[in-house]
Amino acid sequence: MLCGALALSACTAPSARLGPGEQRIAGGVTAGIYYGYGEHFAAELRGELGLDIAVDETHGSVDNLQRVGAGEALLGFAQGDTAADAVAGSGDFDEPQAIRAVARVYDEYVHVVVPADSPIRRVSELAGHRVSLGAPNSGVQVIASRVLEASEVPADAIENPALGLAASIQALRAGEIAGFFWVGGLPTPGLADLAAESPIRLLPIEAGTVERVNAGHAGVYRVSDFPVGVYGVEAPSATMTVPNLLVTRASAPEELVHDITRVLFERRTELASRIAAAEYLDRRQAIFTGPIALHPGAARYYREAHR
Incomplete structure (x- = not known):
């Protein structure tokens, strides 16, 4: 083989x-x-x-x-x-x-980060909010767009400031965005620092969403869970992974x-x-x-x- x-x-x-x-x-x-x-x-x-x-x-x-x-x-x-x-x-x-x-x-994990006290519980609920989908020319933007499409969130339903990770973290701290997408290994240093300062929550990406994304994109994505304890997460949270x-x-x-x-x-x-x-x-x-x-x-x- x-x-x-x-x-x-x-x-x-x-x-x-x-x-x-x-x-x-x-x-x-x-x-x-x-x-x-x-x-x-x-x-x-x-x-x-x-x-x-x-x-x-x-x-x-x-x-x-x-x-x-x-x-x-x-x-x-x-x-x-x-x-x-x-x-x-x-x-x-x-x-x-x-x-x-x-x-x-x-393998990298797809993070959809919101403050711990945010009323947003699902990716579909990001519609109507200001959410960073990643920096221009990043793989984060590619994946974020695919996840939103699979979650039936129209592209024009989100105001996307197109921020990189450091700028997204700063904007979330300042209350300037409702959340942001990130794709990276565990733990991502910047997110670990953020979680240590301000509690965060990771929105789940369920198996059905991953299947819909895979349908048009070479089947490279997998379903996984964020391990308990990473970024202060107290319970397993489903997400999508992609090989790096x-x-x-x-x-x-x-x-x-x-x-x-x-x-x-x-x-x-x-x-x-x-x-x-x-x-x-x-x-x-x-x-x-x-x-x-x-x-x-x-x-x-x-x-x-x-x-």
Whole structure:
């Protein structure tokens, strides 16, 4: 089964080696998981490979995929659904992006955050309110729009200020918005800080809603629960998850991507001591990146590790 999965990824030969200069990891907002993961992974790559690489703050998945596809970043983090749009040239992408996967790194949770004392109890009740659906060019906006559509909330029924995570948190604190969407690993640092200061509640996304979203979007979403205790949640709350991928450009050198993949797994313990989401990195699951093909360098690493 492993060989079959890897064979699908060997369709693109790498181009010439990268030129000189600092390489970039397209991260995300500084209050989210992407940026922290990228920051610590860059440090490991500098130490283990001597690679001159640093993380960039970005708007999130769409922005990251555009940067990687355009050759502005060597690596980037992206939600699996947005990555599927990127390789198909659909959604926010005018043409297919030349990207390949390094690994499925962890699953992200869809957060719909409101104050604990809010009268809003369901996603459908967000209609008529001012709610941030995420920053422009973010995967959050993609998912928020799909969840609202599946919940029969018309796009024009919500006033969307289109704020990133840090700005959404600030606006919720100030009472300027009724709630906001966020998609990220557990726990997202900015949300953990918010919950410690002001009690919050997470609106449920039920199985039926997830099924309706999946009907038109490659079936990449899953039903899950927020664990009791995270963000002060006292009871399980249903939500939707989406796989998160580490991606690279198709033309990245095979040997370099092989070594990057090796460092990702060999330094997992060190990464997990600094970023909780790294605990979920699992080599057995990492190859399941469809419909994004594995980069040949990553595929070679998994074959060697499987022997």
